[in-house]
Amino acid sequence: MSETISVVERPERDEAQPRLRTRFTEALGIEHPVVQGGMMWVGRAELAAAVSEAGGLGIITALTQPTPADLVKEIERARTMTDKPIGVNLTILPSISPPPYDEYRRAIVDAGVTIVETAGSSPEPHMEMFRDAGVRVIHKCTSVRHALKAQSVGVTAVSIDGFECAGHPGEDDVPGLVLIPAAADALEIPFIASGGFADGRGLAAALALGADGVNMGSRFMCTVESPIAQSVKERIVAASELDTNLIFRSLRNTARVAKNSVSDEVVQILAAGGRFPDVQPLVAGARGRKVFEDGDVEAGIWTVGQVQGIIRDIPTAGEVVRRTVAQAHDVLTRRLAQFA
């Protein structure tokens, strides 16, 4: 895949900042192959705008906004902070009382958003409306077969989440080191690697494995503009790669979350044969939201990935974009050059 990546030594805008042009940056019209994936309660205007302003792709999470009208206001707020492209994540997961997905989709289109990240289920039902409105879709999934399906229904790019990832890794348990080259062999459209990326070493590795960029969640969650309590960010910095739990395995709806007393208890109850109603009070979304708002990391279930083991500071989101690209450039042109 090396022919699809070009290292640009002399960028037009900032002489000091190297750029890595890939099929993904070209297809999406962005400067750097670095995406901030949709994150419930985290993907708000300040964070998304900061990532986009730095030349990556910031993504506002649709369902974090209580209504489609609030989503439109959030998009407009982000536009006051940057005039670069901002995406919106639309996650469709099984739910007892589903949100009005069609109305959120309509709001995204009416607000003039041009890039959408779909996740959770097939993008097929949305493609006609998005295509008619000129919206480019990045579909996030966790298997090569779902990536191929997304390609067949006309998405612009795929974001493929390895087993390391925060949130829902699926049930196949294939880590990025295998999933990324497997996807590279199978896909024709551009794709980005997701799950376990936090720096330029990861970006360089993703490019080496055949991806056209990276998607990062946990790394951007632990930045200045991320709208969560400082104590949660500090917990991420202090935590190691061992400090996550996989909950809901027996329900075939696996989620990777922070290891704490609540997720430990959920794992124990389900391992002992418990069912969803037995853990429902523990996993209530309202408790997880409280973690982010009040900063009590033991108050409920909250999402983070194994990559926290290599997250050691709380920089601005723009700094994350810039140094990820600069470090990847350095790895590609210096460290790896010695083996060429």
Ligand SMILES: Cc1cc2nc3c(=O)[nH]c(=O)nc-3n(C[C@H](O)[C@H](O)[C@H](O)COP(=O)(O)O)c2cc1C
């Ligand atoms: C706090 C948090 C909330 C998330 N919420 C969502 C979500 O609502 N929809 C979604 O598609 N992905 C969600 N994700 C997954 C991220 O978009 C991304 O795929 C994942 O974090 C990549 O793994 P990493 O954390 O190792 O970078 C979430 C991740 C985090 C950390």
